[in-house]
Amino acid sequence: MNQYLDIHPEVAQALRDGKAVVALESTIISHGMPWPQNAETAKQVEQIIRDAGAVPATIAIIDGRLKAGLSGDEIDTLAKAGLSVTKCSRRDLPFVVSAGQHGATTVAATMIIAAMAGIKVFATGGIGGVHRGAETSFDISADLQELSQTDVAVVCAGAKSILDLGLTREYLETNGVPVLGYQTNTLPAFYTRESDHSIDYRMETANDVAQFLSAKWGMQLHGGVVVANPIPEEYAMDKAAIDSAVEQALQESVEQGIAGKDSTPFLLKRVAELTGGDSLASNIQLVFNNARLGAQIAIELTQ
Template sequence: MLAQYLDINPEVKAALEAGRPVVALESTIISHGMPYPQNVETALKVEQIIRDNGAVPATIAILKGRLKVGMTHDEIEYLGKAGQAVIKTSRRDIPFIVAKQADGATTVASTMILAAMAGIKVFATGGIGGVHRGAQQTFDISADLQELANTDVAVVCAGAKSILDIGLTLEYLETQGVPVVGYETETLPAFYTRESDFGVDYRLDTPKQVADAMTAKWQMGLKGGVVVANPIPAEYALDKAMIDQVIKDAVAEMDAKGISGKASTPFLLAKVAEKTEGSSLAANIQLVFNNAKLAAQIACEYSR
């Protein structure tokens, strides 16, 4: 039944059938995360980092209504050029994008869904979505969190995006039974910075330890994902006090303009990039590279 919707790239398919390591990658970062051609260059570099660390990359999107698990260079180029004209696609959007034979860039939630359809267990991204600031009034909570509760994929990220309410995000994950692992850290990284004011559930220090926990969880039938929070390398981290103030100002501007829902994250990230004169974008790229490397190492251990 799935075959009528799903296209698995031949290289990815061969790796999965042989039990070799594969790492899923999202496509919203290509379409909405940065301008062309930087977005395409970054996407291809991320794929190369995964190859250099022993795994096969599978960048995921929806193109002309087909669920693509593993994209060609031409397809990544097409998506990068289309940019924000491509629909940002979460769980609820998938059937409509497919039915309209449209193009969709996958978020963390939808990338997890398509990865799971293909049998991929490890996914590298920038930061997960979460509970937005002021959610007590707006109920603005990312679908990423619910997907983590239900879908058996480990998500390697630089923690929760610092534009979010990190405390409430962790509370939500705890309620849903999603473990938050700190890689070589006991505090949750906050995307642009190596730490926040919040701790993680478990500190693990090697890719094998992460892979062993994933194996135990899923072999026992405990469904749902794992958050592997990997701090941005120290040399690329931004100053915490500075970034907190920039985000506070950006949130106030967003509220004044009445921006909400799926438009809020791109707005806030663009504002942060503007206020930090591009240093946040450079940090974003470096943390994605760092997460890709760790994800490949975890995938290699898991496949063993």
């Protein structure tokens, strides 16, 4: 086992017994919403996975230790510390570990730690991607590169709608990352169920996804898989309203010179403000929805 990694006893036992485990990220806890809503939501997502018959493993760094599975107290620690917790992608992990700090994991960092622990399925909100204007800024999320090399399936509601979805699809295709649509023919756009961009293969059941993953990794075709799961219809937002809010938030980010790892948290927070909190409510529901599907896929993968 990796000398820097601690696997929670419940998670370790499940992995030893061949039971289904689903990884969860922690950026949504420290950077996604205020206390105590962040802790309550994180624990609710874990309970949804347990109710579906799998074991949750929230991923984070606590006092410089990589954690695959958190206690309730550790979730509270991250939730209360909020924005003071370092948001960690691949490049940040050595610093946070060597400095003995707390870290909240992005999609990329969660994939890395999940793979270390032997966890194959990860449920989140939306993946990062190619930012709008990347042809001049070169602002491309490290999530995409991680998907090209790390053997973890990421169940998400597509890519965040603040991104350039067309360029994100092109990047994934170039790097050989399959994009599976769960009961959909188009790439979901986070807050909305559809976009103008296609997926690679449509999957009707969790078992279909599990069979795909088994075949890919069984052939030693390394790298992740995007499982795009549209937000439930009753929680989807009006496309015109969300597009307007995103455009305004993007303009404000340019005017304020916000870039890099600060960009996504700023944009999501500003969109939530501009939509009167509706986007945050939708965000929570799509995470719940992805957790349920992630558990189903993980269970099928163990059969």
